[in-house]
Amino acid sequence: MxxxxxxxxxxxxxxxxxxxxxxxxxxxxxxxxxxxxxxxxxxxxxxxxxxxxxxxxxxxxxxxxxxxxxxxxxAPAPAEPVAPRRYPFGSGFPIVMRCQFDQHPHEEIASHNGLEWNIKWTTQEKYPGVLVGRATLSFIGLGDKAYEISATCSSKENSVNSDPDDTVVIDKDHWQIVFPNTIKGPAERRSYGQLVASPRFVTVTIHNIRLVENGVNHKQRWPKGCDWIVYDDVFSIRMDAEYLKFVSICYDRFIADLKASQLSVEEAKAFYDFACLLFHNAFYGQEKYQKVLMQGFKFGFVNYKYQDFPDSPLDFHSRTMLPYYQLLSVETPVEQVSRDGTVNGSCHHFQLKLNPNICHKRSQVEQMPKFRGGHKGQLTFYLEDTANGVLLLVAVNMHLGCPKLAKMKIALFENQHAVDHHETYRVVNSNHRTICIVVCLLTEQQIRMMVEGRMAMNVQLHLMPTDPQATHINNVKTLEDGSIAHVMPGLVNGWIRCGDGKMIGVCKEHVAQFSGWMAMVFLNQTFIDCGRNIADVAAPSEVVLDALQIIYHRCHAVHFDRVDMVLELAGFWASPSIRSYFDIAVWRTPLMLIEDKVRLACKYNLEITKHVLRHHEYHGIEVPAPLMAELMSDA
The missing domain is CATH 1.20.5 (Single alpha-helices involved in coiled-coils or other helix-helix interfaces)
Incomplete structure (x- = not known):
């Protein structure tokens, strides 16, 4: 009581x-x-x-x-009622695509009046414990036509009525639309290393598709756009200027020159292509991708931190073009001898979803669970067109807590039966973060089976302790005569005989893709001394191996003492890829004096390095007057 x-x-x-x-x-x-x-x-x-x-x-x-x-x-004023959208009767709009937001990629296919596209939802851990969503539309069969796409992407229920339209012009080169940061959500990390987010949905709505004249790049409103960037009659786009600032070294200086028409029309068009690549993955899977990315480097856009995260949506070929993989080293080369040790690894089975006839299906990116010790890996299966057919390759990008000896084993399956397998070793560290294996040259029957989903690959990746001073390990093979030869990872159907007498086994078709001279020696049947299985090279095996490591793994630190020799070999081999590798490595390295950079740029015609040094105002560097005069005289 x-x-x-x-x-x-x-x-x-x-x-x-x-x-x-x-x-x-x-x-x-x-x-x-x-x-x-x-x-x-x-x-x-x-x-x-x-x-x-x-x-x-x-x-x-x-x-x-x-x-x-x-x-x-x-008191806050009541929200004004939003008038519902009006769509012409029988237009087929709106086209609504909805997906649950989680750590697994999801795909959907849609079409309208003969125009087809694939939409893929992916997530990325940009911040610890936080997943960020991303939606990518890939359009198929554009031909010579260009379209203006009006669409919205939202996590709100009433996105059809309330969100402003994003408008993007697409064509055969700019065939993707990316909606970044579609949703952010905290995620719980499970014991097996995966992040699991609470169930939420993202909606992509296409409101209109309009055929436009090719080359019309005006009044585009890109997703997350906040500032209008205009250059005369070339383009006018509302884009995310804050992200451009993040990527650029001297953004304010560059954008002031752009708005003041200090750049030429050709340079403005090059910037437009680069912006399309940066925001919408334009030219993805095409040879022009690297050239356009190089144009961005010239303008001072060099910070690609988010694109190089362990769960990046970029495939191996595109990702290794970023300026984090081209390196020079002062470490004395030391070979790793032991191949045994405590193993920390994983084994996964992947169904191949590749199709050589569809651009966005020429590569397949798969995530690997985190290894003990904080090591992370990402796999890419991709196709490469050659003079003799289509090559199948598999590669891994590593983010490591400390140097390791990696052992990678792969097995190719047809109708659940193993038909091919390869094994390779590589010392992986901050200078060597990739492993690439040439699996096989696909037959027509294998291509049909792969398109039908009847091919798969098993990938085993084991990490072992490495010798403290080791920088590399050589893969070897015992020949029929009992001699030992170096071999590059995967398929071996050709040989390079070096100046010191050592033999190196390679895939002829793969090497020929990156060397005009090798293409003549290995594949050309016109001349008597061509079309052979052995190519003779005067350079020593160490220099040849440096060049081959760049071709295969696309991430290899060349010692300063061998830079000139590898560049000379690249010129003899007629290899633009190797020269481009050094072009980025030379101007990016902090270990080289500017005098040496100028010397190498002038001697080997390193286009990007020369352009950066001449237009140093976009890169925050200073070039002494005598060196600038030398650069200008070499123009």
Whole structure:
């Protein structure tokens, strides 16, 4: 009973306090009315008329919200009703695609009036414990036509009515639309290393598709766009300028020159292509991709941190073009001898979803669970067209906590039966973060089976301790005569005989893709001394191996003492890929004096390095006048 009495008294006290507080607030409103509302009423009406006092008081009372401190703040105005969109009858719009947001990639196919596209939802861990969503539309069969796509991407239920349209022009080169940061959500990390987010949905809605004249790049509104960037009659686009600032070294200087038309029309078009590549993965899977990316490097856009995350959506071929994989080293080369040790690894089975006839299906990116010790890996299966057919390759990008000896084993399956297998070793560290294996040259039957989903690959990746001083390991093979030869990873159907007599086994078709001279020696049947299985090279095997490591793994730190020799070999081999590798490595390395950079750029015609040094205002560097004169005289 005592407790009930105490509770009753407490409730009465609270009611009295609440009534007193309400009375004080009403008095406060009355004072406000006396100061502001009453005068306005008398002026607007006839003098002495006070019948509307209570009405005006109510208006004042309901248009302000009391705060405990006694301060009055305006109440938020009610949201204006949004008029529903009107779509022409029979137009087929809107086209709505909806997906649950989680760590697994999801795909969907849609079409409209003969135009087909694939939409893929992916996630990326940009911040610890936070997943960021991304939606990518890949259009198929554009031919010579160009379209303006009006679409929205939202995690809200009423996205069809309330969100402003994004408009993007697509054509055969700019055939993707990317909606970045579609949704952000905290995720729980499970014991097996995967992140699991609470179920949420993302909706992509296409409101209109309009055929436009090719080359019309005006009034585009890209997703997340905040600033209009315009250059004369070339383009006008509302894009995410904050992200451009993040990627650029001297963004303000560059954009001021662009807006002032200090850049030529050709340079403005090059920037437009680069912006399409940066925001929408334009030229993805095409040879022009690297050239366009190089144009961005010239303008000072060199920070691609988010594109190089362990769960990046970029495939191996495109990702290794970023300026984090081209390196020079001062470490003395030391070979790893031991191939045994405590193993930390994984084994996974992947169905191949590749199709050589569809651009966005020429590569397949798969995530690997985190290894013990914080090591992360990402796999890419991809196709490469050659003079003798289509090559199938598999590659891995590694993010490592410390150097390791990696052992990679793969097995190719047809109708659940293993038909081919390969094994390779590589010392992986901050200078060597990739492994690439040439699996096989596909037959027509294998291509049909792969398109039908009847081919798969098993990938085993094991990490072992490495010798503290080791920088590399050589894969070898015992030949029929008992001799030992170096071999590059995967298929071996050709040989390079070096100046020191050593033999190196390679895939002829793969090497020929990156060397005009090798293409003549291995594949050309016109001349008597061509079309052979052995190519003779005067350079020593160490230099040849450096060049081959760049061709295969696309991430290899060349020692300073061998830079000139490898560049000379690249010129003899007619290999633009190797020269481009050094072009980025030379101007990016902090270990080389600017005098040496100028010397190499002029001697080997390193186009990017020369352009960066001549236009150093976009890169925040200084070039002494004598060196600048040398660069200008070499133009």
């Amino acid at each position: 005592a407790n009930n009495e105490q509770w009753r008294r407490r409730m009465e006290q609270e009611e009295e306090e609440e009534a007193r507080r309400m009375e004080e607030e009403m008095q406060h409103f009355q004072d406000l009315f006396d100061l502001h509302g009453r005068n306005e009423v008398i002026q607007d009406g006839e003098e002495g008329e006070e019948d509307n006092d209570e009405e005006v008081f109510q208006e004042v009372r309901f248009n302000f919200v009391p705060v405990r401190r006694g301060q009055l703040v305006p």
